[in-house]
Amino acid sequence: MDFSNLHTILRSLYDEMMPLCSDMAGVAQAIAGLGALFYVAYRIWQSLARAEPIDVFPLLRPFVIGFCIMFFPSVVLGTINAVMSPIVQGTASMLEGQTLDMQKYREEKDRLEYEQMMNDPSTAYLVDDAEFDRQIDELGVTEIGTAAGMYIERGMYKVKKAIQNFFRELLEMLFQAASLTIDTIRTFFLIVLAILGPIAFALSVWDGFQSTLTMWIQRYIQTYLWLPVADLFSTILAKIQVLMLQNDISELTNNPNADLDGTNTAYVIFMIIGIIGYFTIPTVAGWIIQAGGAGNYNRAVNNTAMQAGSMAGSVGGAVVGNVAGRAGKLLK
Template identity: 90%
Template structure:
């Protein structure tokens, strides 16, 4: 208790008296080391909290920027998709737009999980302090720092998870189906055009005869 409570520290120092100078010096050193340790922990905790908030804001900002760019490129992708060889342009644009749009729901789901874990951590700390007011919460602070690191890394995996959702939803199969249909349609049109051209050429030859 004397590490965190100044009154308790002064009381124990007064009880030692002048005969226990070595013990008092050891208490001063131990208290100083404890304060340095707490200062370092608080610094890392505040730094990780800042990075945690920055990661969430970065994902949201990049998502908005990507959606604006994709909205601008949408008409261009639609125009190019009518040309032979560019049939997959529109499907690719739709796939990327949906994938980017899903960043927000995935981020909300991840934030909900983090909030639930944080509530459980706080409840555990409250329970420990209720049962033992002098309980040491250093382990909880360490868990909180690790929790922040997990959150920072998790936010930057949101684009990857959104891509998994698109692939699991069958977007790749849909893209291949559209390309196959377009190729078949082009073959049919080419066959019809060739047949019409051959028929006209045959009639023209008969007329010349």
């Protein structure tokens, strides 16, 4: 499954849903117009009652908000997205660079492992069909037991490699699924915030709801930052894997008898940590930007992220446990 295409579909979905913001502009303008009437009338009456000069500058606030509502997709969303887009592009390029390095080092490690086993006659037949056939042909009729042992060892080696590859592919799929889950929720939140954004702007004209404007901006930017934070998280994990691969390559180069089973176990552990850690991304994004009056929202998002992380950890542990149990039965 190509997860990159699914992420592209989510980007297209966001772009396709943006015109719906204009459908809410009419309702929002009516709400904002009525709020502006009360907002201006109250302050003018208050100044007249106190025999004070009328301060015109604060009275411009409802009209500026009304202008933003009229051109909400281009002025508000366009400006925020244009400012935040370079951050997304920068973190995406960082992730792409680390991923390419990881693929290069993984191919180099596989090549060195293959050469290491081919250089040892006692293990060459495990990875090379021609060498296996040659050694079988050299055995005499009286060495049927040795030939049977070679068949068994070769079969066990293939089963072991198949289990290792299955674990790696399973964890990588779960890791990509966690990334897709975060991106899907992020896209859903952004679409809802964008469509209902004019209503939030209109309500902020009314006295008592002024914080709605800053809270909407904070929530939109926080949600927008989920993708850059996720890319940074993936970049860190990719860098860890690159360092592990470099260490394995160094071991294989300097020590022909190096045993890399411990490194493979560490790789599995880091992948499980990455799957669980993906669900802390909303919390990290909340650390980047804060606005007054949004504490309850942050607590709700953090609690949701923690519950999702706990659920992901329990599901991941159950899946890995079941697979390990089956693998143990196969090896027996």
